[in-house]
Amino acid sequence: MSWTRRLLVVLAALAVALLAAPAAQAHEERPVTLPDGTGSVPVYRTGEPDLLVCKSDRADFERRISGFPDGLRARNLRLFDRCLRSGYRHLQQAVDAVGRPGMNIAILPGLYEEEPSLPKPAGECTRLKAPNSQLGYQILSYAQQTQCPHNQNLVAILGKKNLQIEGTGAERTDVVIDAKYQKLNAIRADGSHGIYFKNFTAQRTTFNSLYVLAQDGFVIDSVLTRWNDEYGFLTFASDHGLYKNCESYGNGDSGIYPGSASDINDGYGYEVPRYSIEITGCRSHHNMVGYSGTAGDSVYVHDNEFDHNMGGASMDSAFPGHPGLPQNHARFERNLIHDNNADYYPYVADGTCAKPPADRGYEDGVVCPQISMPPGSGIITAGGNWNLYENNWIYGQQRAAFFLTAVPAFIRGESALSKQTDTSHHNRYAGNHLGTDKAGNSRPNRTDVFWDGQGEGNCWQSDTGPSSPRTLPTCGSERGAVSGRTDRLVGEPVKLAQLLVCADYNVQARRLPAGCDWYGARGIERIEVQVTLAIAVVLALVGGVLWWRRLRGSGLATAVTVLGAIGLGLDVAGSTTGPASTYVPALALLLTGVWWTGIGLVLRGDRPWLGWTTVVLGALTLLDALDKAVFMIPWIPLSPAWLRGLLGVIWVVWAVVAAARHTERGVPGEQGASQEGPAPDAGVHAPGAPATALAPAPEGDAS
């Protein structure tokens, strides 16, 4: 597709998007509010369990525990005998038998398929009056969930306070709760404040393995979740939460998702009284992203490993209806975030992800990425404030260690003008080990930072390697200390154009935007290269004609035109993947700026308006180079690139007109040159050149 056609498509998409606000729904949940925060993080209770769950096959059980340490085996045998007498065969039966707060359920080693919960709904449960989501299932109220707990959940824990559910195996894989892709959720905890999950595996759902909704107080301890269409762990609109020593992999969205964690620190700076959810000692790998949180507010994420995903971690403010938007106050410390370079988009392209979930082959490593995102990124922040990213190890990322962009508020359904630029501000990236693993080996990231340039108070450590833009605000030693005072309302135009093209992704339509390198576009296929090349060709043509018709008499103009040509060439080179995060783009701007300034000065004698406009264009371009390579210019609301782009369009038209016209004003070369006071060389040279080169012009004029 040609770039013009692509541009038209993009503009059309923009127009459609702006004019028709579709009533489409996403995956919905019933309206929930954040808990009041009066709860607490539950504490693990030792001691004999109140209720037991086991399978009845003794031979199978003894095989499963045969390798356990003696003490644990003896305990399990004891519990098994008791369970055969007075226990349950399915976890749901035990949950249903919970009669008071604070009970403990022990699940003995075994495979739990929860057969009684599996059948499709029947009777009244098929006739619930509830809105349909776009996916075809219903958005049930809490009362309806209670009435029909297995319409969507394999195990439903509804209204059980301070319940503890623990596997008694040696490993978390000794107790497996398998939804076999027959339910949206394997385990749903709803209205059950203070729940404690420990030491089991939940797997194979068409949404989430472990779902915690609107709860004040929960712990996920040594639990493994895997092979889900969306999330391993989804804890939504909750407070007083703790994830520890968990693991998740093979999820189409993220392994760990603390979305809409309680927004308790809104209004604070970096120092906060407490965090709503703590995540530590977890490993999340081979997912689309390891960690993700729309409105992941006040989450303290430390000492985890997020690796071999498409992206390590992500937080954003890009979705409506999440309590606590915009996202704020996540704190990432001492995490290992590395080698998140998986590319699962080919599974979308080849039709694997169009099959039913059960047939996709998740167990063999297939992941179906649900949305568009830049593979190879360490930490992505798409609209977020007051986030702290400190003392992490981020290495081996083939795109960028840190990816930061703004998201205007109307995206999340808030149209108040004052909110449109309320992200991304005050994000601090400091003291991280970039491009180095924990042993000190060099494992560089292709770039350390990709930033759209928007927002105030964002800062990065001074030792970042390649970055785009090449110069960044630097963090001082204190939190809050930032070099410069940059505060832009909108990001860089070329980056927005790129993101725009890349966002045109659709799993169901198997549409992978061709111009976007997230999906494998390389070299000239990339939209950035195409746009830059097109602009360079237009400018080279216009500049060339202008020089030939009006300026070749001037030595200065000729010299700067040559520089301009080099600059345009470098601009194209600088738009390719490698040099984009070096000084090449800034050098290209410098040379192009010199060109415009130079020819502007030459032109102004003959055509003062065009001349001065060209000088301004040159000055803006030089300013842009300064802004990108030396320091970001403070105070201005838009980057010089925006003004330069707008003025550039006007200039191109103007210059074409000026070059195309028959000369009506005498001998421009002479006049222009004669005013070149500070360039005696040009002064000497110029009168000779036009006399020959432009000789026909005065004649034609005279005739």
Added chain:
Amino acid sequence: MKNLRRRRWLARPGGAAVTVLAAGALVFGASACGGRATTHHKPGTSHEQAVGSVGRLLAADDGSGHRLRQVDAKGAPQVTVAVRRDSEDGWNVRLSVRNFRFTPDSVGGAALLGRGHARLFLDGHPLARVYGSWYHLPDSLVRSSGGGTGLTARLYADDHTAWAVNSTPIQATTSLTTASAQPTAPAPHRPETPRPDTALEIVVSHGKVSPAPGRTEIKKGRIIELRVRSDQADTLHVHGYDKEARLPAGKTVTLTFTADRTGLFEVETHESDLLLTQLVVR
């Protein structure tokens, strides 16, 4: 993650500034319905839930304590097994499966149609669990398992039930003796190479041929094997039959052919021009 997508969002531009922002907004387009809590982005893949049970668990077992899981013959997993003698030790076993995926990571989970693992048995004696299409079966394991010759590969589900059709386990059997007559003998030759009738071993060292060049009488139609080692890189050539072989320095090279023409034929090296032997074929 709910970011980086477009096509659904609330766009109520309140003014020019918002319109400008729209470009950036497109990147993160999302659904817009305010009020209602949406925990997810727009639907990505289909989230079609699987239905029904996977086969029927029979009371019968496979003979080793694993119950049979019966499925319809149509679309049922299939397996074939082939063996090839390994040049060093034992056998290379290859399982070819249809309607089946090896899923080692989910073993211990529930049975899902068309996935699981295989088990190998030697005359009914369990040998190993197999998680892929290739398996090396060492001679030591064959011996310690009773030295049988009937190798059976049977397919199992993740929950260790045996896949079955018509109450019969899905399996395939081959004989460890079919591919070679002497499975226990060291096997320097590939099994498909016929045994030579005459073997000549010749060494060239410092321009000397040993044993000293002479005549070898061969009956027409017999298979001749020449095993030649030269201390210098050279080319072996059998006149008349026009058989050639490269002789890398210090390596024994074997040239096998059938003596299907009568006459006297010289065997020589080309570079050093040495006569190695003469073949008399009658």
